[in-house]
Amino acid sequence: xxxxxxxxxxxxxxxxxxxxxxxxxxxxxxxxxxxxxxxxxxxxxxxxxxxxxxxxxxxxxxxxxxxxxxxxxxxxxxxxxxxxx
Amino acid sequence: xxxxxxxxxxxxxxxxxxxxxxxxxxxxxxxxxxxxxxxxxxxxxxxxxxxxxxxxxxxxxxxxxxxxxxxxxxxxxxxxxxxxxxxxxxxxxxxxxxxxxxxxxxxxxxxxxxxxxxxxxxxxxxxxxxxxxxxxxxxxxxxx
Numbered sequence: 001x002x003x004x005x006x007x008x009x010x011x012x013x014x015x016x017x018x019x020x021x022x023x024x025x026x027x028x029x030x031x032x033x034x035x036x037x038x039x040x041x042x043x044x045x046x047x048x049x050x051x052x053x054x055x056x057x058x059x060x061x062x063x064x065x066x067x068x069x070x071x072x073x074x075x076x077x078x079x080x081x082x083x084x085x
Numbered sequence: 086x087x088x089x090x091x092x093x094x095x096x097x098x099x100x101x102x103x104x105x106x107x108x109x110x111x112x113x114x115x116x117x118x119x120x121x122x123x124x125x126x127x128x129x130x131x132x133x134x135x136x137x138x139x140x141x142x143x144x145x146x147x148x149x150x151x152x153x154x155x156x157x158x159x160x161x162x163x164x165x166x167x168x169x170x171x172x173x174x175x176x177x178x179x180x181x182x183x184x185x186x187x188x189x190x191x192x193x194x195x196x197x198x199x200x201x202x203x204x205x206x207x208x209x210x211x212x213x214x215x216x217x218x219x220x221x222x223x224x225x226x227x228x229x
Contacts, residue, residue, distance in 0.1 A: 001155055001156070001157050001158070001172070001175065001176055001179065002157065002158040002172070003122065003125060003126055003171070003172060003175075004108050004122060004126075005102065005104065006201075007206045007209055008093055008095070009201070009206060009209040009210050009213055010158045010201070010209075010213060011093070011095075011100070011102075011158070012095045012210075013213040013214075013215075013216060013217050014156070014158060014192065014217050015095050015098065015100055016095070016217075017192070017217040017218060017219055018156075018219065019098065020219075021219050021221065021224075026150075027100050028100065028101045028102075028103065028149065028153075029093065029100050029101065029102040029103065030088075030102075030103050030104070030140075030144075030155075030179065031102070031103075031104045031105075032104065032105050032106070032122060032125065032136050032140060032175070033104055033105060033106050033107060033108035033118075033119070033122050034089075034091075034102070034104045034106075034107055034108060035107070035108050035109075035110065036107040036108070036109065071131075072131055072134050072135055072138075075121060075131060075132065075135040076135045076138065076139060078117060078118060078121075079105065079106065079118065079121075079135060079136065079139045080086060080139065082105075082106045082118060
């Protein structure tokens with residue numbers, strides 16, 4: 001398990017390590033998220049307000065109010081709503 | 086909640102990948118969930134709680150074998166697993182959700198690795214080549 005799957009290199013390295021010792025054991029991977037470069041994902045979630053900030057690493061990027069979610073319940077709702085999108 | 090699923094091919098081996106949502110990099114204009122994931126990684130309590138509880142709830146809706154042993158990836162600064170990181174909290178909750186076992190020290194690295202964030206896929210592959218090893222003593226003692 002990992003938090004975010006990007007290129008899959010880490011997952012592959014771990015799978016190879018596990019397969020070496022347990023060649024017949026099923027391996028499943030769980031991550032909270034999977035990187036997608038597609039622009040339409042997660043857009044059903046309305047931004048509270050949009051501003052832009054310059055980053056030397058990434059250039060202009062969208063910034064959002066820190067107080068977009070104010071409680072555990074509201075953040076959970078956002079994650080759950082994303083399931084049905 | 087139902088986990089999203091895709092089949093990953095690692096050389097000739099297929100691995101089922103389950104995940105909750107997509108993540109957009111900051112350079113693509115991070116959305117609210119992606120920003121919350123970064124906070125999860127940084128250990129913000131509210132974000133850790135939300136993602137952990139959603140992950141556990143989604144896990145309960147799957148048919149993962151009850152004797153699953155959960156292991157986690159180590160970050161670039163970890164040589165051995167540091168306990169009580171957000172990933173450890175997630176791992177314990179996922180395992181509890183299906184009556185499995187979370188074994189944080191089952192995996193270890195043979196060397197420290199470079200931070201992968203700014204590396205290309207080929208550079209990442211080189212950095213992680215044969216870096217993971219299994220702590221067999223821990224796995225043998227695990228109930229799973």
